[in-house]
Every structure is written in C-alpha cells, then in structure tokens.
Amino acid sequence: MSWIKQIVIGDGERGLLYRNRRVQAVLAAGVYRYFDPFNRIAVVVHNVARPEYGGNDAEVLMASTDSEFTRHFLVADVGTDQVGLVLKNGKLEDVLAPGTRKLYWQALVQVEVQRVWMSESLGVDAHVVARLRQLGVLSKVAVTVDVPVESTGLLFVDGKLVRALTPGAYAFWNFHKNVAAEVIDLRVQSMEVSGQELLTRDKVSLRVNLAAGVRVVDPIAARTKVAKYGDYLYRELQYGLRKAVSAKTLDELLGDKASLDADIFAYVRGRVSELGLDVLGVGVKDVILPGEMKEILNSVVQAEKAAQANVIRRREEANATRSLLNTAKLIDESPTLMRLKELEALEKVTEKIGKLTVFGGLDSVLTQLISLKQ
Numbered sequence: 125m126s127w128i129k130q131i132v133i134g135d136g137e138r139g140l141l142y143r144n145r146r147v148q149a150v151l152a153a154g155v156y157r158y159f160d161p162f163n164r165i166a167v168v169v170h171n172v173a174r175p176e177y178g179g180n181d182a183e184v185l186m187a188s189t190d191s192e193f194t195r196h197f198l199v200a201d202v203g204t205d206q207v208g209l210v211l212k213n214g215k216l217e218d219v220l221a222p223g224t225r226k227l228y229w230q231a232l233v234q235v236e237v238q239r240v241w242m243s244e245s246l247g248v249d250a251h252v253v254a255r256l257r258q259l260g261v262l263s264k265v266a267v268t269v270d271v272p273v274e275s276t277g278l279l280f281v282d283g284k285l286v287r288a289l290t291p292g293a294y295a296f297w298n299f300h301k302n303v304a305a306e307v308i309d310l311r312v313q314s315m316e317v318s319g320q321e322l323l324t325r326d327k328v329s330l331r332v333n334l335a336a337g338v339r340v341v342d343p344i345a346a347r348t349k350v351a352k353y354g355d356y357l358y359r360e361l362q363y364g365l366r367k368a369v370s371a372k373t374l375d376e377l378l379g380d381k382a383s384l385d386a387d388i389f390a391y392v393r394g395r396v397s398e399l400g401l402d403v404l405g406v407g408v409k410d411v412i413l414p415g416e417m418k419e420i421l422n423s424v425v426q427a428e429k430a431a432q433a434n435v436i437r438r439r440e441e442a443n444a445t446r447s448l449l450n451t452a453k454l455i456d457e458s459p460t461l462m463r464l465k466e467l468e469a470l471e472k473v474t475e476k477i478g479k480l481t482v483f484g485g486l487d488s489v490l491t492q493l494i495s496l497k498q
Contacts, residue, residue, distance in 0.1 A: 127159055127160060127161040128157050128158070128159060128160075129157065129158045129159075129160045129165055130155065130156070130157050131151065131155070131156045131157075131158070131167045131169075132154075132155050132156075133151050133152065133153050133154055133155075133156070133169060134153060134169075135153045136153075136171060136172060136173045136232060137153065137169050137170060137171055137172060138150060138151065138152065138153075138169075138170050138172050138196065138229060138231055139151035139156075139167045139168065139169045139170070140167065140168045140170065140179070141165065141166075141167050142165070142166045142167070142168070143164055143165050144164050145166075147181065147184065147185065147188075147193075149192065150192060150193065150196045151167065170229065172229040172231035172232050172233070173232055173233070175212065175228045175229045175230075175231070175232075175233045175235050176226070176227075176228060176229075177197070177226075177227040177228060177229060182226075182227045183225075185197060185227055186199045186201075186225060186227055195230070196229065196230055196231070197227055197228065197229065197230060198227070198228040198229075198230050198235050198236075198237070199225070199226075199227060200220060200224070200225065200226045200227070200228065200237040201225050202220045202221070202222060202223065202224045202225070202237075202239060203222065203223070203239070204222050204223045204300075205222060205241060205242050205243045206222055206239045206240060206241055206242065207219060207220065207221070207222060207239070207240045207242060207265075207297055207299060208220030208221075208224060208237050208238070208239055208240075209237065209238040209239075209240060209252065210228075210235065210236075210237055211235070211236040211237070211238065212233050212234070212235055213233055213234050214234070214236075215255075216252065216255040216256070216259075217259070218259075219256065219261065219265050220237070221265075221299050222242070222299050222300055240297075242297055242299065242301075246281065246296040246297050246301070246303065247294065247295070247296055248266050248295040248296065248297060250293075253266070253268075253293075253295045262295065265297065265298060265299070266295040266296060266297055266298055267295065267296050267298045267303045267304065267305060268293070268294065268295045269289065269293075269294050269295075269296075269305035269307065270292075270293050270294075270307075271289050271290065271291045271292055271293075271294070271307055272291060272307070273291050274291075274309070274310050274311045275291060275307050275308060275309050275310055275311075276288055276289065276290070276307070276308045276310060276343040277289030277290075277294065277305055277306065277307050277308070278305065278306045278307075278308065278343060278344065278347055279294075279296065279303070279304075279305050280302075280303070280304045280305070280306070281301055281302070281303055282301055282302050283302065285344065285347075285348060288343065288344065289305070306347065308340055308343035308346065308347060309340065310339060310340055310341075310343070311339065312337055312338070312339045312404060313337070313338055313339060314335060314336070314337055314338075315335070315336045315337075315338060315354070315357060315358060315361065316333070316334065316335050316336075316409075317333070317334040317335075317336075317358065317361045317362055317365060318333045318334075319331060319333065320332050320333070320334070320362065320365055320366070322365070322366055322369045322370070323369075323370060324369055324370065324372060324373055324374050324377060325370060325371060325372055325373050325376075326373040326374055328373075328374040328413075330369075330374070330377075330411055330412060330413050331410075331411075331412040332365060332369065332408060332410065332411055332412070333408070333409040333410040333412075334361060334365050334388070334406065334407070334408055334409065335406075335407050335409050336357075336361055336392070336403060336404075336405065336406045336407075337403070337404040337405045337406075338357060338396075338401055338402065338403050338404060339401075339402055339404065340353070340400055340401060340402075341400055341401070341402045342399075342400025343400065344400070345398070345399055345400030346399055346400035346401060349398070349399050349400070350399050353396075353399055353400075353401060356396070356399070357392075357396055357401060357403075360391075360392050360395045360396060361388070361392055361406070363391075364387075364388040364391035364392045364395075364406075365388055365408075367387075367391060368384050368387040368388050368391070369384070371387075372384065377411065378411070381408055381411070384408055385406055385407050385408055388406045388408075389403065389405065389406040392406060
C-alpha cells in the first residue's frame with residue numbers, strides 16, 4: 125500500500141485541504157503529493173468557474189481570520205436593512221436579500237458585492253432595474269409600477285402612504301416590507317347611472333338615465349378618505365337624482381330639464397368636493413315614461429296642437445277676408461284699377477282657351493268681351 129497521496133487540481137479548480145477533518149489550506153492548480161500513512165488527509169476539489177461556494181462548512185470558512193483564506197474568498201455579509209448587489213467581472217449577476225451571508229471564491233471570476241441601504245430609499249436605480257429585468261429576477265425582488273401621463277402613482281409601504289409618484293417607471297425593493305403601488309387616473313372620466321325607477325312629486329312613475337363627467341383633482345384624498353371613490357360617486361349621483369325628481373311634478377320635469385340637471389349637479393358636487401373629486405357636469409339623458417302615460421301625454425299634445433292649428437286657421441281666414449275688403453274698397457274708388465282687374469281676368473281666361481275667334485276687332489274684345497257691372 126502506498127502512503128503517498130497524490131492530488132491533481134485543474135486550472136478551473138481549487139482544492140480545500142483537510143487534515144483530521146479540519147481545513148488546513150487552499151490548493152491552487154497543480155499536482156500535490158502528501159505522505160499520509162494514516163489516511164488523515166482529504167482534499168475537496170471545487171469548480172471555481174462558478175464562484176459561489178457550495179460546501180457545508182461555509183460558516184467555518186467565513187469565521188476564519190487566516191489571511192490565507194481571506195485571500196481566496198470573499199465574504200458577503202448583508203445587513204438586515206441592506207440589499208446586496210453581486211457583480212461578477214463588473215456585471216450585476218445576482219441580488220442578495222437582507223440578512224444574507226454568502227461565500228464566494230476569488231479566483232477565475234472577480235466578485236464584488238455592493239450594499240444598498242433600504243432605510244435611505246426603497247427605490248431601485250434605473251440601470252439596476254434594466255439588468256435585473258434581463259436576468260428575469262426583477263419581479264422576485266422588487267415591485268414595479270408604470271405611471272402614465274395624466275396619472276399619479278401612490279406608494280404604500282406596510283399599508284402606509286409614503287409618497288406620490290409623478291409619471292414615469294419605478295421599481296422598489298420588496299424585502300421584509302409589504303410594498304404596493306396604485307395608479308390614479310387624472311383624466312376626465314364619464315359615469316352613467318342607468319335605469320333608475322323614480323316617482324315624481326305628483327306620483328308619476330318614470331325611468332331616468334343620468335350621465336356625469338368627473339375627474340380626480342386630489343389623488344391622495346380620493347384614495348385615503350373613501351374606500352372606492354367611484355362607487356361612492358355613483359351612489360351620490362343616485363341620491364341626488366332621486367331627491368331632485370321627487371321634488372318636481374311631471375310637467376315641471378318635462379318643461380325645464382335644465383333645472384333638474386342643475387339641482388343634481390349642486391347636490392353631488394357638494395358631497396364629493398372634500399374627497400378630491402371635481403364634478404364637471406351632470407345631465408339627464410333620457411326620461412322614459414310607462415306606456416299608458418305616453419298615450420295620455422300624446423293625447424294631450426295632440427289636443428293642444430289641434431287647438432293651436434284651429435286658432436291659426438281662424439286668424440288666417442280673418443286676415444284673408446280683411447285683405448279682400450280692402451281690395452274691394454280700392455276697386456270701388458278707382459275705375460282704372462277696375463279695368464286692370466278686368467284685363468287680369470281676361471288673361472286667365474285666355475290661358476285656358478286653345479282657339480279664340482274675334483269679331484268686331486280688338487276694341488270689341490277689350491270693351492265687350494268682359495264687362496264687370498257695378
């Protein structure tokens with residue numbers, strides 16, 4: 125039996141020499157021979173092309189103060205309020221969660237660990253975001269939010285509103301904290317309240333459709349003072365519509381719909397102004413009556429129109445009679461006008477005659493054919 129133990133370490137490898145199960149040295153690439161008659165020496169070979177140390181004795185090596193070991197290893201000890209960015213050959217390759225301790229070989233790959241304090245800011249730098257997105261780990265370590273134009277983002281940490289976000293792209297570390305973000309649209313939005321069955325003051329049942337324009341002017345108030353500002357606004361539009369309709373008769377509603385819009389607008393705007401909402405306008409789109417009520421109203425409208433037509437007809441007949449009387453008076457006072465009327469009558473008669481035979485000459489036609497007697 126040979127008492128000489130030979131160990132070969134390749135170029136991309138490093139070996140850990142153990143004697144009596146205690147680490148003694150780090151072996152670089154090469155061939156080593158040890159006299160070991162009692163088999164007390166062991167060597168564990170590691171592939172350092174992947175610099176993460178995978179042995180079970182990592183904590184032992186990290187606790188060692190031997191300069192020989194510190195020359196070959198990098199200890200990444202990330203604080204509980206820090207995030208570790210692992211750079212390999214100058215490129216970001218991994219993220220270490222807060223409180224992580226990890227050991228790396230310092231051999232083929234140059235490893236560097238940068239620590240980011242979360243107590244200063246939860247925001248992730250743009251270049252780090254881009255690299256983490258390339259690595260496909262961004263969603264695992266950070267919360268991302270895109271705030272479009274005409275919108276505002278709200279950042280919540282552990283249920284507490286921290287800050288408002290202007291339009292842009294953001295990412296926030298999501299370690300040991302519950303990080304959430306919401307986007308509030310600041311553009312004008314329309315809201316419709318349809319199919320509301322209501323009673324007027326004179327107990328007429330009808331169905332009304334309402335539309336309103338609204339926008340958020342204070343996103344923080346809209347998000348924090350009411351659970352769902354959209355639902356709250358919808359209910360207030362319903363209440364305002366019922367209150368306004370119940371205060372008017374059917375004739376008042378149909379005769380002056382603008383006043384109904386104004387009443388609803390004043391009520392709703394006063395109710396939601398403290399919630400960061402601005403109601404721009406309210407309008408009743410449709411007033412739908414039951415079938416029998418439609419027939420009654422149609423009969424009333426027909427009777428009113430018939431009466432108006434009868435009045436107009438009588439007025440025009442009186443005007444025509446008055447005009448005829450004035451014409452008769454003028455003819456009676458002027459023989460020349462009388463003669464012109466005779467000639468007009470002659471012209472109308474001749475238009476309908478295909479052939480006319482005249483006896484006695486043209487003077488006879490003018491004097492004897494038509495004679496209007498007084």
